[in-house]
Amino acid sequence: MDAKAHKDIEELYQDTVHWHVNTGGETIHAKRVPGFFRTLKWYTGSLWLLYFILPYFRWEGDQAILFDIPHRQFHFFALTIWPQDIWMLSLVLILLAMTLFGVTAVAGRVWCGYFCFQTVWTDWFTWLEEKIEGNPIQRRKLDAAPWTLRKVRLKLFKHVLWMLIAVLTGITFAAYFTDVYQLWADYLTLQAPLVAWVVLAAFIFGTYVFAGFMREQVCFWLCPYARIQSVMVDKDTIMPTYDYKRGEPRGKVRGKGVSERGDCIDCRLCVGVCPTGVDIREGMQEGCITCGLCIDACNGVMEKVGRPKGLIRYASRKEMAGEKLRPFFRRPRVWAYLSIFLLSAGGIVYGLTHIPPVELSIVHERQPLFTRMSDGSIQNKYTIKAVNKTSQNLHFRLSIRGMDHVRVRLEEAGDIVLHAGRTVPIRVFLQAMPAQLKKEKTKIYFVLESVSGKDKIKISKRSVFIGPGKR
Amino acid sequence: MAKQDNQPQRVRDTGHEWDGIRELTNPPPRWWMIAFHASWIWCVVYFILYPSIPLVHDYTRGILGWTQIKEFKEAVREGEAMRAPYLKKIAAMDGQQLLADEEMRNFSESYAKAIFGDNCAACHGAGGEGAPGLFPVLADDDWLYGGDIDTIIESITDGRQGDMPAHAGVLSDDEINKLTDMVIAASKGKATKEQFMLFDEAGCSGCHGENAAGGAINDLGTGAANLTDQIWRFGSSREDILRTIRYGVNQEGVEGTREAIMPAFGEKLTPEEIKMLAVKVYGFGGGK
The missing domain is CATH 2.60.40.10 (Immunoglobulins)
Known part of the structure; x- marks a missing residue:
């Protein structure tokens, strides 16, 4: 092997210093920092409370939302959908897909960062964890500590609460398929049919394991969306981005050579708050769910050290390169998604208003x-x-x-x-x-x-x- | 679980190197290990519960005692249990009542579909379309022995055998030819008085009736056809009609005679099955 080729491979190895693959070897204990995106995340996440409430709504004496599989009917308030109307389902799916694609093209993984059940449930679980076991430093210490009565007590309490959320999630899911009050009675008296128990068990397992233990590993290794996002974003897509021109070279806020340094003080708080453990300063990567929590963290730090905010901000690659961002309505990609969206929406509206008696x-x-x-x-x-x-x-x-x-x-x-x-x-x-x-x-x-x-x-x-x- | 480190500068390698590419000693990712352990645990549990490992003359049976044939038999039992109340009801009902009861009629038609396919469709066709000239059509409105439900039940239970004497040798060729003309004319409603006289003299009216509308002595079960309608049991061409008159139907020892034998199913099928079958047959053409 000649020397030049060997040098190339050595360079590859050098490059991988910045390359980190999160395979879940270490639990990520993210710091919670208040800020605009943190608040936004609470609001968007709380939409999922509807999931828990909706089965209890009644309409003309019956459950308002009910997938009645034995009778092959879907009830949605005043609407009853029969299997013959199922073609509308494909339009609904197209509509949802186009919403996802369009939003991703404009503003990145908005679904992942603010709405996805994996993100939201994990958020609830870690919030409980923080309330019970303390901040990330205390949590890491507790994890490493030998088993004492206090550790057992704290862990037990946490897992019982997690389990309760998991059980409630499972019962709620089953409630969309049968009368919710009867279902509760059946579960509480252990009279529920086998399928109800299987659904409950699957959901308890899924919720408890995914939100309690797998967390960001689901986003990294189970969810296909992280893998296909790269074909949906382009240079116009705005995403949480580190302004490397302003930030580099990073270094301490005081001391020798401060005048040559950029604005990044290398406090690593952006990494500490990240729920998936990525370093946004390495650039956009598959682990980033665009939740914006690093923006909150960085803005707080910039404020404290008296430098302008926005070292990490929502920006597109074009903006970073100094170009002007095209408005989203000037982008053909957005128009394509939007027209398919409108066509499907039109089809659904037509279908719903023309269900034959x-x-x-x-x-x-x-x-x-x-x-x-x-x-x-x-x-x-x-x-x-x-x-x-x-x-x-x-x-x-x-x-x-x-x-x-x-x-x-x-x-x-x-x-x-x-x-x-x-x-x-x-x-x-x-x-x-x-x-x-x-x-x-x-x-x-x-x-x-x-x-x-x-x-x-x-x-x-x-x-x-x-x-x-x-x- | 071993701590993960993907940075080749810090990880020990196996000492294997090829073209400058080194093989590291990293363990597999945690999610992969979880899936791996879950898989082998699943296998062990499955092997304990279900039949799995082949031995020399036998196999491990598993502690659940599950077998495919048991599951099949269980399913058959379930199906039979579901049908039992219907069959019990059918045993107590007659054909008329079955037809009048929408639910029981639908059940009968579904149930009888397989019986019809096994026993009847070979000759009469899956939809009662028959094989004109050879086997009777069940979907039309012409019934040799009667198209009411009770008669259909009787036909299936006891079978039917048509009987028409051969006329070759009894009547002259000229007479047979004239009778053939008469039959063709009758089906169009154009038979003359003279033709009817010949019909009577030749003895045809004894079975087919004075007006050739059939059914005169159907009580005897000969199945004498209605000759005035448009349906031909043995074909409508002149040759076909000549042959039927010459050699008759079901005449033993007569070469060229027509065969028209409906086997009896009274011993092969249960009375309930025959009733359901009759309901299905009745439904082909709407009965009479």
């Missing part, structure tokens, strides 16, 4: 396609599968459009009755003389008109009448 599907019998009857006529058999999504029984009258001289034979004479909330198969026979069939296949429409209820419902559905064809 009766869903109809007409199945033409295929075996046989048609039958010759004793009077020489051709009979086609159909099965109408109708779902009445309303809460009352509806009476309908059936007629056929698109074909003359067709006889309609129902098995039971009179109106077609669709019972509330049920799917009923209705057999319909249509008969026509071969002479009246112009083609092998005739396009026809089944028209159902309601004869009861206040609102007149008229549904038209296409089908086909098949005959022997011309020979």
Whole structure:
């Protein structure tokens, strides 16, 4: 191996001095420092309180939000979504994805830093930890200390509280799928069905382990979002950034050579407050969830040492390079995300306002396609599968459009009755003389008109009448 | 867990070096170790609980005693327990009542689908479409023995065997030809008085009725067809009709005779199964 190549590899090794991979070998005890972003994080995180409260909301005597899996219905206040309306779910998912992409393109991992359940639950857990075991220095000391009665007491208290949050999280999740009051009663009397216990156990395990022990490791190694963020951000994206031009070379605030130094006093407080343990001064990295807590910390220090704030601030790479930041509405990427977002939102609004009261599907019998009857006529058999999504029984009258001289034979004479909330198969026979069939296949429409209820419902559905064809 | 340090300047290496690249002695990440330990613990627990390790002539059975066949049998039992109340009800109901009860009718049709597929579909087709000329169509409105539910039950239970004498040798070729003309005309409603007289003289009306509308002596179970409608049990071409008149139906020892035998299912199927089957057959064309 020649000397030059060896030198390159040596340089690579030199570079890795700054390279640190957090694989969870050491628990991160982040310092809590007050500030704007700390307060913001409390507000955004408290949105998750809704998660705990919503199952108790009632609407017209029933649970307001309920995923009723046995009956295959989703209740959301006045809305009832049936499996037939599930196409809207894909739009909802697209909409959520576009929100995530768009926000990331504009302001980085806003979801991760302020809203993600992993971030928020971890925040609650570490807040409790601080209240019980003290500040990070005391916590590290306690971790290293031998087991005494005091240590056992503190740890036990902490884990019991963590466990309570985990249990409440699990019960709340299960409550979205069944009546919440009945569920509590079932859990407390140990009468809950197996699936409820499995859900509870999974959520207790997930909450307790992820928020209590894995913490930032989830963001580093489990969550795919950290890995794909780099394709969503560009030079225009604003993210917590260390102003290296102003900060470097870093060094003590007083002493020899202070005039040549930058503004960074190398106090390492930005690292100390980081919940994922990254050093933002190394630049943007996968561990950064853009929570802004290092900005709070640095601003506090700058204030104390009498230097201008904003050594770490929300800025884009372009700004750092001295270019002007394009407003977000001048960026094609944002427009692309926004238009897909609006299209999906429009689709959902259309879908929600146009949920049909009766869903109809007409199945033409295929075996046989048609039958010759004793009077020489051709009979086609159909099965109408109708779902009445309303809460009352509806009476309908059936007629056929698109074909003359067709006889309609129902098995039971009179109106077609669709019972509330049920799917009923209705057999319909249509008969026509071969002479009246112009083609092998005739396009026809089944028209159902309601004869009861206040609102007149008229549904038209296409089908086909098949005959022997011309020979 | 060993402390993690990824900085090659400080970590001991294994002494392996190739092209200046050194292999370090770092332990795997903690999350990886957790997953590793969880995996082998899972394996041990599984091996204790479930059948797993193959031995020479046997295998370890696991303390739960679980087997696939047990689970299957359990599922079958559950299904049977679910169906039992329905079957009990069906035993107490007759065909008419079954048809009138929407829930029981739906149950019967679903249940009978498999029975029909196993026993009937080979000849009558999965949807009752039959094989015109060979096997009767069940989806139409022409019933040789009657299309009411009770008669359908009877047909399935006891079977049916058509009986029409062969006329070759009894009638002259000329007469058979004339009768064929008459039958074709009758199906179009255009048979003349003379043709009907010939029909009567040849003895056809004894079974097919004076107006050729069939069913005159269906009490005897011969299944004499209605000759005035558009449905042909053995084909509508002139040759087909000639053959039927010449060699009859189910005539022993007569070459060319039509075969029309519906086996009896009374001993193969339970009365409940036959009732459900009849409901399904009735539903093909809407019964009569």
